[in-house]
Amino acid sequence: MIRLRGRTDKGRRWQQEIEFDLAVTLVREHMAVVVNPFTIRRLYTNKAFRQYILKRDNYTCFFCGEYGDTIDHLLPKAKGGHTTPVNCVCACNLCNQSKADRWLDDFMQDDAL
Numbered sequence: 001m002i003r004l005r006g007r008t009d010k011g012r013r014w015q016q017e018i019e020f021d022l023a024v025t026l027v028r029e030h031m032a033v034v035v036n037p038f039t040i041r042r043l044y045t046n047k048a049f050r051q052y053i054l055k056r057d058n059y060t061c062f063f064c065g066e067y068g069d070t071i072d073h074l075l076p077k078a079k080g081g082h083t084t085p086v087n088c089v090c091a092c093n094l095c096n097q098s099k100a101d102r103w104l105d106d107f108m109q110d111d112a113l
């Protein structure tokens with residue numbers, strides 16, 4: 001197990017034990033950095049992460065190009081995706097809802113019909 005450290009939106013410190021594989025994914029996908037061989041640190045609070053993604057994507061929906069202010073997981077959490085800068089994009093309400101937990105490929109294919 002690896003210790004994951006972070007802060008809440010209000011600045012309070014928290015930590016939890018996570019699986020090694022998850023720790024590797026979080027670091028590889030730029031959500032966390034290595035502190036020492038047993039500890040990683042989450043780079044963003046929930047609020048900061050949301051703002052980071054929306055600004056990075058210019059408040060533009062990844063799917064339709066309209067204004068968006070929600071965060072969507074490319075690989076849904078239900079299918080093993082994680083909340084990381086690599087797996088998250090800005091989406092509009094409509095696309096976020098219609099995509100739900102389907103695979104990205106299914107969604108893009110439906111859209112093309």
Ligand SMILES: [Zn+2]
Nearest residue numbers: 061064092095
């Ligand atoms: Zn959209």
